[in-house]
Amino acid sequence: MHQSIRHLKHRLSLATGLVIAASLLAACGGGESVDVDGSSDDGGGGGGGGTLQAAIGGEPDQLDPHLTTSYFSFQVLENVYDTLVEPDENLEMQPSLASEWETSEDQLTWTFTIREGVKFSDGSDLTSEDIAYTYNRIIDEELQPAYRLAGVKSIEAPDPTTLVINLDAPQPNLLSALGGYKGMAIVSKENVESGDVKNNPVGSGPFVLEDWSNGSSIQLARNDEYWGEAPALDGVEFTFVKDPTVALQNLQSGQVHWTDNLPPQQVDQLADSEDVVVESAPSQDYWYMAMNHEREPFDNPDVRRAIALALDREDIVKVAKFGNATVNQTAIPETSAWYHEYAPFEQDTDEAQQLLEDAGVDGLEMDLMVTSEYPETVSAAQVIASQLDEVGITVEIRELEFPAWLDEQGKGNFDSFMLGWLGNIDPDEFYYSQHHSKGSNNYQGYSNPEVDQMLDEARTETDEGARKELYGQIAEQIVDDVSYLYLYNPDVAQGWAPEVSGYEVRSDRAIRFRSTSLDE
Amino acid sequence: MGRFLVRRLAQSAVVLLGVTLVVFLLLQLVPGDPVRVALGTRFEQDTYDALRERAGLDRPLPVQYLSYVGNALTGDLGVSFRSGDPVTGIVLERLPATLTLAFFAVLFALLVSFPLGILSAVKNGSVLDHVARVFSQFGVSVPDFWMGILAIILFTGVLGWLPPSGYTPLGEDPVDWFKHLVLPSVTVGLVTAAILTRFIRSSVLEAMSEDYVRTAEGKGLSPRRVVTRHVLRNALIPVVTVAAVQLASLLGGVIVIEVLFAWPGLGQLTFDAVRARDYPVLQGAVLLVAALFLLTNLLVDLLYAKLDPRISVR
Numbered sequence: 001m002h003q004s005i006r007h008l009k010h011r012l013s014l015a016t017g018l019v020i021a022a023s024l025l026a027a028c029g030g031g032e033s034v035d036v037d038g039s040s041d042d043g044g045g046g047g048g049g050g051t052l053q054a055a056i057g058g059e060p061d062q063l064d065p066h067l068t069t070s071y072f073s074f075q076v077l078e079n080v081y082d083t084l085v086e087p088d089e090n091l092e093m094q095p096s097l098a099s100e101w102e103t104s105e106d107q108l109t110w111t112f113t114i115r116e117g118v119k120f121s122d123g124s125d126l127t128s129e130d131i132a133y134t135y136n137r138i139i140d141e142e143l144q145p146a147y148r149l150a151g152v153k154s155i156e157a158p159d160p161t162t163l164v165i166n167l168d169a170p171q172p173n174l175l176s177a178l179g180g181y182k183g184m185a186i187v188s189k190e191n192v193e194s195g196d197v198k199n200n201p202v203g204s205g206p207f208v209l210e211d212w213s214n215g216s217s218i219q220l221a222r223n224d225e226y227w228g229e230a231p232a233l234d235g236v237e238f239t240f241v242k243d244p245t246v247a248l249q250n251l252q253s254g255q256v257h258w259t260d261n262l263p264p265q266q267v268d269q270l271a272d273s274e275d276v277v278v279e280s281a282p283s284q285d286y287w288y289m290a291m292n293h294e295r296e297p298f299d300n301p302d303v304r305r306a307i308a309l310a311l312d313r314e315d316i317v318k319v320a321k322f323g324n325a326t327v328n329q330t331a332i333p334e335t336s337a338w339y340h341e342y343a344p345f346e347q348d349t350d351e352a353q354q355l356l357e358d359a360g361v362d363g364l365e366m367d368l369m370v371t372s373e374y375p376e377t378v379s380a381a382q383v384i385a386s387q388l389d390e391v392g393i394t395v396e397i398r399e400l401e402f403p404a405w406l407d408e409q410g411k412g413n414f415d416s417f418m419l420g421w422l423g424n425i426d427p428d429e430f431y432y433s434q435h436h437s438k439g440s441n442n443y444q445g446y447s448n449p450e451v452d453q454m455l456d457e458a459r460t461e462t463d464e465g466a467r468k469e470l471y472g473q474i475a476e477q478i479v480d481d482v483s484y485l486y487l488y489n490p491d492v493a494q495g496w497a498p499e500v501s502g503y504e505v506r507s508d509r510a511i512r513f514r515s516t517s518l519d520e
Numbered sequence: 521m522g523r524f525l526v527r528r529l530a531q532s533a534v535v536l537l538g539v540t541l542v543v544f545l546l547l548q549l550v551p552g553d554p555v556r557v558a559l560g561t562r563f564e565q566d567t568y569d570a571l572r573e574r575a576g577l578d579r580p581l582p583v584q585y586l587s588y589v590g591n592a593l594t595g596d597l598g599v600s601f602r603s604g605d606p607v608t609g610i611v612l613e614r615l616p617a618t619l620t621l622a623f624f625a626v627l628f629a630l631l632v633s634f635p636l637g638i639l640s641a642v643k644n645g646s647v648l649d650h651v652a653r654v655f656s657q658f659g660v661s662v663p664d665f666w667m668g669i670l671a672i673i674l675f676t677g678v679l680g681w682l683p684p685s686g687y688t689p690l691g692e693d694p695v696d697w698f699k700h701l702v703l704p705s706v707t708v709g710l711v712t713a714a715i716l717t718r719f720i721r722s723s724v725l726e727a728m729s730e731d732y733v734r735t736a737e738g739k740g741l742s743p744r745r746v747v748t749r750h751v752l753r754n755a756l757i758p759v760v761t762v763a764a765v766q767l768a769s770l771l772g773g774v775i776v777i778e779v780l781f782a783w784p785g786l787g788q789l790t791f792d793a794v795r796a797r798d799y800p801v802l803q804g805a806v807l808l809v810a811a812l813f814l815l816t817n818l819l820v821d822l823l824y825a826k827l828d829p830r831i832s833v834r
Binding site for chain 2: 067069141142150195198214215216217240242243245249250255373403406408433441
């Protein structure tokens with residue numbers, strides 16, 4: 001008996017061994033190394049063509065530029081659509097579909113000359129009528145970017161190459177309202193009315209959507225009808241890789257050529273690496289903490305100032321961004337033409353404690369609402385909590401899932417929260433809706449009539465110098481009142497394979513592949 | 521048998537109806553406003569109201585539920601709140617990837633756990649038994665996403681054998697399909713294998729101490745015959761249940777693993793739908809998973825009758 005059982009066991013373990021060996025053998029596919037899909041098949045050799053494989057951090061929800069708000073959608077759409085004007089690398093507005101423009105003396109009428117010979121990727125002509133249709137669609141259907149056209153009285157297309165926009169009041173930032181965001185992309189009426197725009201958008205940009213395989217990838221091909229210089233790449237394939245470690249493995253193993261989903265803690269180390277190129281640029285984004293001005297004791301500006309004095313932003317940046325950010329006490333980053341240098345708060349725990357004492361605040365307990373959607377808010381909150389602990393304030397960190405976070409923010413159910421604003425260009429975008437007492441994003445409940453007046457004035461101030469000065473004053477007042485407690489402007493880091501050339505990291509996070517090529 | 525099937529299917533329909541109601545009610549309790557999530561942080565109140573109306577979210581809850589169920593009966597599960605596409609299509613599109621992953625994970629698990637579990641029982645207390653026990657302890661207690669990351673670092677980063685993530689449909693390129701399948705299915709399969717190994721081991725041990733085994737040995741049957749004819753036949757019936765439950769739960773999509781490996785299955789779809797508060801998609805996905813679960817259970821009951829003549833379906 002003993003012997004036969006051993007025999008059986010031997011046979012079984014042999015079977016196990018075989019199974020494992022077989023699966024390993026099969027797994028390594030005969031020892032072949034993994035090559036990059038697509039680029040080799042497409043015959044893109046020396047010409048810099050081929051298909052660029054790009055890994056982004058998630059899947060677009062849909063591709064109608066006026067309905068989506070997902071950054072993943074805009075990463076794709078940036079390469080499919082054009083806007084009337086578009087930001088260059090310094091975020092100055094340059095001609096795109098409009099080749100030139102002029103404004104009337106009273107600044108209420110803008111006349112744009114539309115480029116001739118522009119075609120949508122389905123071959124139909126793009127004229128001023130399409131542009132008027134686009135803007136009217138956004139306004140009439142009250143779609144998400146409608147706030148950008150709030151000052152528009154009417155839009156006319158008197159002939160195919162002329163577009164006239166009439167305004168209620170002068171709007172010096174009209175160009176950045178029209179071009180600073182891909183959600184203002186010019187769409188084809190036919191494409192919208194057929195309902196195809198969500199999944200099969202037709203634009204006039206350098207690439208055209210070829211295939212969307214749900215859950216895994218979106219493929220773009222070069223748009224042969226493109227009016228600008230033809231892209232070198234045959235196409236771009238976006239894959240959706242949520243985990244940054246996995247995205248990095250994809251880049252390092254040559255599965256993808258490009259990703260912006262890098263593990264933040266590895267960015268510095270990767271910048272020195274030889275097998276991948278990692279570049280960072282300061283972004284237009286800012287991250288801040290806000291206190292609830294409708295709750296005691298945060299209704300007292302001195303209490304808010306005490307908290308501002310208790311913080312050391314450098315420490316926060318080290319922990320939350322691994323140093324890849326620039327501290328700033330205002331919203332607009334140093335790299336912007338609208339930057340206004342102002343930094344009144346230097347960490348001073350004695351003064352902070354004195355302010356709290358004068359305000360009659362002792363043993364303050366507060367919550368700080370952060371979200372796992374943006375892990376940097378969670379790590380920053382830990383530093384903020386320990387810094388506030390030193391001035392006798394106990395912080396309870398409330399980490400919520402983002403939809404729940406938004407709910408609580410909307411209900412005003414918080415002592416304080418931390419979040420960021422992404423991709424603003426014009427100072428009106430940085431300050432108006434957040435700090436005007438009637439602003440739609442003034443969740444903290446800030447109200448300063450002086451600031452309201454200056455914000456209204458700056459909105460329509462057509463003299464650029466005067467406008468800049470006005471925003472400088474606004475920034476100082478907002479900082480002094482601690483409407484927001486500004487923390488830092490993060491860098492945007494992206495990585496690519498050495499054979500990728502002609503790609504630049506942009507401070508507005510737009511992902512443009514039209515001048516990119518693949519060497520070898 | 522025919523009557524049994526009809527009765528079971530009717531019961532399943534009632535269960536599915538219950539699932540729709542429970543899911544619908546639960547979703548009302550979850551914090552988070554789909555409209556606000558969809559609009560991001562910057563919008564005007566008019567935009568908010570317009571979208572809420574377009575999505576039908578301004579209607580009273582009973583109206584929303586009844587119209588959902590009414591449409592569902594005709595196979596129309598509504599449209600995604602985020603993309604506007606029909607939910608039925610969205611969830612069915614994700615089914616092949618999930619079925620593939622679940623099937624191969626369970627296959628791997630069975631191939632590993634059967635020999636390992638049986639041998640460790642038969643050779644109780646031996647070195648192999650200890651190895652099997654350590655393996656199953658490891659598989660059950662180590663988080664699968666961590667194992668997944670280690671596997672990616674080893675097989676992609678160090679060895680360069682396998683792609684770290686993604687999915688290729690079988691019809692497009694079978695070799696590529698298999699390469700992408702190995703890491704996620706082995707990662708999921710290891711956990712399942714660990715659970716099954718423990719279960720098989722104890723089940724076989726239990727059967728081996730039964731009187732009929734002693735009788736069989738006493739009759740002078742060869743030990744191999746005792747194990748194959750008497751022990752396994754009895755020990756494996758409960759294993760079928762456990763394996764089927766494992767399979768059914770994998771059919772629900774392995775959220776963490778699908779997200780990690782960028783696998784376009786139901787798990788990842790569910791994850792995205794929850795994050796976006798895309799309730800129609802979430803309801804559709806849950807309904808499909810529930811249906812798969814019921815179907816698996818039904819098949820297991822039928823299989824039981826085949827395996828054990830004492831059980832009959834009526």
